[in-house]
Amino acid sequence: MTSPAFVRTLLAAITLTACASAAWSQEVVLKVAHFLPPGSTAHAKFITPWCDKINKESAGKLKCQIYPAMQLGGTPPQLIDQARDGIADIVWTLPGYSAGRFPAVEAFELPFMTKTAEGSSRALWEYVQVNKLDQTEFKDVHPILFHVHDKGQLHLVKGPIKAMVDFKGLKLRAPTRQTNKFLAALGATPVGMPVPQVSDALSKGVIDGAMLPWEVVPSVKVQELVKFHSESDPNSRAMYTTAFIFAMNKAKYDSLSPELKKVIDANSGAEASAWVGKVWDQSATGARKLAADRGNQFNTIGLDELRKWEQAGQVVVDSWVNEVTAKGFDGKALLKSAHDLIQKYDPQ
Known part of the structure; x- marks a missing residue:
């Protein structure tokens, strides 16, 4: 005879499995906001393809509703807070638009640091991880990738x-x-x-x-x-160059099923950062030709x-080193870290 305890355990397991299955089968629409028009490189060659990729890899469960040109309201400097507060689920923006708020990442914006966007974007992702900036400067959001632009x-x-x-x-x-x-x-x-x-x-x-x-x-x-x-x-x-972040609302990321998190994670990180940097490198030639x-x-x-x-x-x-040191970082160590990582991925 089956014991009541066994029945309760079995029912609980069935319920959890059903919930997990429902979470995986449920469609999630992500509001993605940025500040440039639909014809921009960011919209057409990065954000839209990224959204198409996560849609395909999630079997249609992850979908994006993209809001270009600040269609959700506000100004470009407010985008990072829109991600933090859940006004948008994902944003693409410049930390540097919020003057002085993200000083450590500004190492990549100092004069004569970078060469290619592809190599330096990979370096920037690693710089954030190695120096734990995802736990300090960017603790209020879930970073998907970082990148820099062409020269x-x-x-x-x-x-x-x-x-x-x-x-x-x-x-x-x-x-x-x-x-x-x-x-x-x-x-x-x-x-x-x-x-x-x-x-x-x-x-x-x-x-x-x-x-x-x-x-x-x-x-x-x-x-x-x-x-x-x-x-x-x-x-x-x-x-x-300028540092960019593609960031997600933490609560939205945490609410995803493990399977959907895996899709986001597979399209995040160093490789994704380098891919976006390469998009910027490749776009420069065509843009220059328009002026010519x-x-x-x-x-x-x-x-x-x-x-x-x-x-x-x-x-x-020198001013940047002194400033970030005064804010509790080791400015000289951060500068060396940035130089070393850029040299690692963008040797000259």
Whole structure:
């Protein structure tokens, strides 16, 4: 005769199995928000393919509803909090849009650090893990991947920049605190603003040019608003780059079944970060061609001149080391960690 205890245990096991099966079979729609238009590289070549991939690998159980161009409301600097608070389930944004809030990750935004977006994106993911920034700076969200963009260049209205003296008197857009400081060190007047504001600022003469990677130029039509493009020597490291995060609401991630978590995890991490970086590297050529086809003028800043810029930018590096050290990090150790990992994946 079967004991009542055995029956209760059996029923409990059946219930748990049924619940697990129901959780796996239930469709989950993820609200994914970002700040660029649907035609942007981020939307068309990264976020949409990523969403398609998790949909396929989950047998249709994970679906995305993508909200480009801040369609959920708010401003680009608020995206990280939208992920934290559950307004969006996943966001793509720049930690640097929240000035001073994520100082340790800014190591990758210092002058002349990175070379390719693919190698440095892999390095950035590892940097976050090795230095446990996912448990400190990014503890309020579930990071899916980190990446950087292709080399930042100078896009100008009135004339090219060939030497450091040419920065004097120019009002130039910069995306983050570190690039603002770098432009000031070079002699320009930095004007900080998110990418969506750049076109309007250029057309109204608020700024004389902008620091931008080629990838994002077409999405805000910068090639139609400037006539000059000053690029760093191809053999140099980037004048600057910017760190990005693709992050998920922690409660939303935790609510997924183990099977669906595995799908998200399989599309997260170092490989996913490197893939997105490669997308940015590959996008630069086509974006640059759009400017060339308009007859815009290009000049290359040589290595000797760039060394002068790097020397001028050392004050930015020193300031960052001191600042993060004052906030409880080991600034020198973080800087060495960033350099070593970039060199590991992007040797020169």
